[in-house]
Amino acid sequence: MSDQQKHTDGFADSDANDSRPPGPMSLIAWLQLLALGVVWGASFFFARVAVIEIPPLTLVLFRVGIAAVALHIYLVVCRISFMPAIRRAGPYLVLATINNVIPFSLIFVGQTELGAGLAAILNATTPFWTVFVANWLTDDERISLAKIVGVSAGIAGTAVMIGPGFLADLGAPIWAKLAIVGAAISYAFAVIYAKRFKKVEPVVTATGQLTASTVIMLPLVFVIDGVAAISGISIPVWASVLALALVSTALAYILYFTLIANAGATNASLVTLVVPVSAILLGALFLGERLELYEFAGMVLITLGLIVIDGRLFARRRINSR
Numbered sequence: 553m554s555d556q557q558k559h560t561d562g563f564a565d566s567d568a569n570d571s572r573p574p575g576p577m578s579l580i581a582w583l584q585l586l587a588l589g590v591v592w593g594a595s596f597f598f599a600r601v602a603v604i605e606i607p608p609l610t611l612v613l614f615r616v617g618i619a620a621v622a623l624h625i626y627l628v629v630c631r632i633s634f635m636p637a638i639r640r641a642g643p644y645l646v647l648a649t650i651n652n653v654i655p656f657s658l659i660f661v662g663q664t665e666l667g668a669g670l671a672a673i674l675n676a677t678t679p680f681w682t683v684f685v686a687n688w689l690t691d692d693e694r695i696s697l698a699k700i701v702g703v704s705a706g707i708a709g710t711a712v713m714i715g716p717g718f719l720a721d722l723g724a725p726i727w728a729k730l731a732i733v734g735a736a737i738s739y740a741f742a743v744i745y746a747k748r749f750k751k752v753e754p755v756v757t758a759t760g761q762l763t764a765s766t767v768i769m770l771p772l773v774f775v776i777d778g779v780a781a782i783s784g785i786s787i788p789v790w791a792s793v794l795a796l797a798l799v800s801t802a803l804a805y806i807l808y809f810t811l812i813a814n815a816g817a818t819n820a821s822l823v824t825l826v827v828p829v830s831a832i833l834l835g836a837l838f839l840g841e842r843l844e845l846y847e848f849a850g851m852v853l854i855t856l857g858l859i860v861i862d863g864r865l866f867a868r869r870r871i872n873s874r
Contacts, residue, residue: 581815588807589826593834595800601792605785607777608660611793613769616652618797619805620762626802627759636752637760643748644757648764651742653772655735662731665724672828674732676710679703681740682821689744690817698860699818705857706825713828713850739824743817750813758805822861825854 577585602611627634637644662671680703687695749757785793811820829851836843 577815577819581811581819584807584811584814585819585823586826586830588804588811588823590830590834591800591804591807592823593827593830595796595804597831597834597838598792598796598800602789602796605789606782606793609657609769609773610777610782611796612652612656612660613766613773614793615797615801616762616765616769618794619801620759620766622798622802623755623759623762626755632753632756634756634759636756637763640749640760641764643745644760644764645768647742647745647749647761648768650738650745651761652765653768655738655742658731658735658738662728662735665728666732671732672831673707673711673714674729675736676707676824676828677733678736678739678743678824679818679821680707681737682743682818685737685740685744686816686818690747702857702859702861703822703825705860706822706854707857709850709853709855709857710825710828711850712853713832713847715844715846715850736824740821743812743821746809746812747817749809754806754809754813757809758802761805762801819861822858825857829854 599611602614606614624634626632659671659675662674666674683695683699683703746757749760752760808820808823811823832843832847832851
């Protein structure tokens with residue numbers, strides 16, 4: 553693909569590509585990545601409570617809709633203009649579709665046949681697909697051996713960490729597995745597409761995406777679930793919905809778009825390797841779940857994968873050996 557094509561294919565534009573490839577992630581970027589992994593890992597707890605009483609698609613609408621309203625209020629209070637998003641309504645609808653609507657729907661369909669373990673492993677392939685999509689569609693994030701080795705180690709670590717819990721799902725229908733893989737590929741395209749918004753304030757991009765997602769989800773939920781889906785919801789479930797929307801969606805996407813702007817698409821996609829770790833650690837801390845040896849082994853593999861992708865430790869060793 554020529555440079556001209558890369559800049560006019562709709563995924564890369566003058567905002568998204570300068571000639572400088574992102575270097576090793578800074579300490580601040582790593583902290584943002586870990587924080588994002590924690591808040592997205594916590595979403596499993598909130599969703600686990602909420603989905604008992606709320607149909608999944610309705611829950612998605614609540615998640616993006618409440619988050620969008622909260623961010624609009626934040627913009628008004630802070631006197632931040634939403635006009636940059638209004639002027640680019642079309643691109644934000646595209647971003648909402650490939651970063652929320654399609655992957656959320658595919659994950660829901662896949663999980664009708666798959667357990668959480670295998671779904672988490674397949675979702676953790678997002679950085680793998682991102683490496684290739686970034687190499688194809690951008691000039692500044694080229695494929696490298698370190699990225700391939702590091703991402704592969706991270707995926708393997710996720711499989712080890714999930715342990716025997718996913719083995720029972722290996723015989724599940726191939727279409728269910730492909731649905732989760734499709735969601736991971738959609739996320740890969742989304743994280744590349746999101747680079748075009750890096751000159752827009754992250755909170756505006758987050759608000760624009762979630763507003764567009766709400767507009768798309770409203771008619772879908774009305775047709776599929778209907779109004780009756782919101783009746784009889786208990787207070788604890790509403791509390792989980794609010795936490796899911798405000799913490800694991802509104803705050804999370806501000807971190808997500810900040811991370812893309814600061815560290816690049818491939819590095820931002822690594823959060824899918826951190827999410828299962830944070831979910832398991834949160835379970836141990838707050839639900840009293842016991843950590844098994846294979847879970848520690850998986851976390852070590854994921855950590856090693858992230859170190860390889862970062863590259864600084866090995867570069868430092870090469871310098872010291874001279």
